[in-house]
Amino acid sequence: MGIQTDSSVIDSFFSLPFPLMIASLLIVGIVSRLLWNRFRKDLRDIPGPKVAAYTGLWRLLDIRTGQAHKNAIKLHKKYVPLVRIGPNHVSITDTRQIDHIYGMKSKYTKGKAEPHVFTMRDPTVHRESKKTLANAYSPTSLLAYELAVDECINLLLYQIEKLASEKKPVDLGAWMSYCTFDVIGQLSFSRMFGFLEKGCDVDKIIETIDIVLTYASHCGQLPELHKFLLGNPLLPGGAMNQVVEFALKSVNKAAGRHTSLRKKGELDALDIESRGDMLTKWYALNQNGSQWMTTKHLVAHLSANVYGGSDTIFIVLRFIFYYLGKNGDKMRKLVDEIDGAAVAVKFSQPVSFKEANTHLPYLNAVIKEDIRIHPSTSLIFERYAVVGINPWVTYFIPERWLDSTEEQLKRMEQSFFNFSAGSSTCLGRHIAMIEMSKMIPELLRRFELTLTYPDREWKTKNVWLVKQEGLICSITKRP
The missing domain is CATH 1.20.890 (cAMP-dependent Protein Kinase, Chain A)
Incomplete structure (x- = not known):
């Protein structure tokens, strides 16, 4: 029956x-x-929002609020230390797991596969590609090109002085972004993009990157949709293609000079090294037939520089000046340190990275503390085996960087996750430190900077990076 x-x-x-x-x-x-x-057996006992366990829609809606970084902190206060935030995603706050998840011998791989080093999944390909790129990002190579960075900082100071003479509020945040874009132009192509000269978003590239980040942060929660959207070969790439075209245009403008690098038909090693910029070094590898620097790789890495070598740095700079403006005692302490060291050491014009790193310990502490409180990246650094750490939720509140014991400093350094960790540690971290160590003391030794609206909170929006609006300053030239 x-x-x-x-x-x-x-x-x-x-x-x-x-x-x-x-x-x-x-x-x-x-x-x-x-x-x-x-x-699913491996994740069903991990706590978190109930809906999140069923579908990635919960993550998508969380991202759409623009405040996922703050929501993550709330979740971890409730569910410490593991939170299931998706069918296949677990957020972790335990800093002892950083090396296990992101270390050189980690079994966890990235969840995306793209031609540039930040998102490569295959460990062997990632390792070989990173070895190919590492020399261009090394402190030695970057500092050999420090005069190019100085050009950008001097132009920034010139523009800020003109604005200060007008005695009107200045969007210092915008000028931070213009300077970092022109610095990455110098380091990548031996030419500024023109942001500082024109005082605007050249070719709307900043706006375009915002669009790309918004798309990536949203679609990344339901990645299966990408093949039907911008991943669909029948559809135009739109904003994503525009960034590549921007990089290609810069490549084309610089490409002509490479004829002068050839002697008897061969690329001249000394001339290449003297140029310093990344395009020249990588172009030489390309011409010598490196399988890790094909034309596709060359364009991808240069495009990644435009993407990642500017936004992350100016976001940190904005946070630093915002919190210095909110904390007058710390601003005064830093200015006093800069003034005292400038007199005693007779700083260069602008201050060199070596001078700042050697004689401005409080500046270094301010940079680290601000990065600790508000890192640029704000979503979990995903790994294919469903785990990840969000740098906004990994940190305990430490003693000041200058007052801690040796053991405390060791733990704090081990927990410092803002440039990722292990094999995925950001190659551009030295660029960031060089720019900040030079730009901050130069601005503060020449100008008095105060928040025009000190009681007004600025706006932040999480689109993988935490973008800010509202760093409006009153600027007066110091005697």
Whole structure:
């Protein structure tokens, strides 16, 4: 009798109109998938928002608020130390797990696969590519090109002085971004992009990157949608292509000079090294047939410089000046240190990285503390095996960087995750430290900077990076 009932059910199903049959199958498939997500053996006991265990829609809606970094902190206060934030995603706050997840011998791989080093999944490919790039990002190579950075800082100071003479509030945050973009232009192509000269968003590249980050942070929560959206070869790449075209245009403007690098048909090593910029070094590898620096790699790495070599740095700079403006005692202490060292050491014009790093310990402490409180990146650094750490939620509150014991400093350094960790440590971290160590003391030794609206909170929005609006300053030239 039971068999007859089952047969009748099957017969009834196949007697349904075809569209209704397909709809029924889809519903059954969706429900089955949701239930499998929720009750998968390895994650079902990890606490978190109930809906998040069933579908990535919870993460998407969280990202859409623009405050996912703050929401993550709230979740970890409630569910410390593990929070299940998606069917396949677990956020971790335990800093002891950093090396386990991101270390050189980690079994966890990245969740995305792109041609540039930040998102490569294959460990071997990632390692070889990073070795190819490492020389250009080394402190030695970057400091050999420090005069190019000085050009940008001097132009920034010139523009800020003109604005100060007008005695009007200045959007210092915007000028931070203009300077970092022109610095990465110098380091990558031996030419500024023109942001500082024109005082605007050249080719709307900053706006374009915001669009790309918004898309990536949203679509990244439901990555299966990408192949139907910008990953669809039948659709135009839009904003993503625009960044590549921006990099290509810079490559083309610089490419002509490479004819002068050839002697008897060969690339001249000494000339290449004297140029210093990344395009020249990587172009030489390309011409010498490196499998890790094909034309595709060359364009991808230079585009990644435009993406990642500017936004992350000016975000930190904005936070630093914002919190210095909110904390007058710390601003005064830093200015006093800069003034005292400038007199005693006779700083260069502008101050060199070596001078700042050697004689401005409080500046270094301010940079580290501000990065600790508000890192640029704000979503978890995902790994394919469903785990990740969000740098906004990893940190305990330490003693001041200058007052801590040796053991405390060691723990703090081990927990410092703002440039990622292990094999994925950011190659551009030295660029960031050089820019900040030079730009901050130069601005503060020449100008008095105060927040025009000290009681007004600025706006922040999380689109993978935490973008800010509202660093409006009153600026007076110091005697």
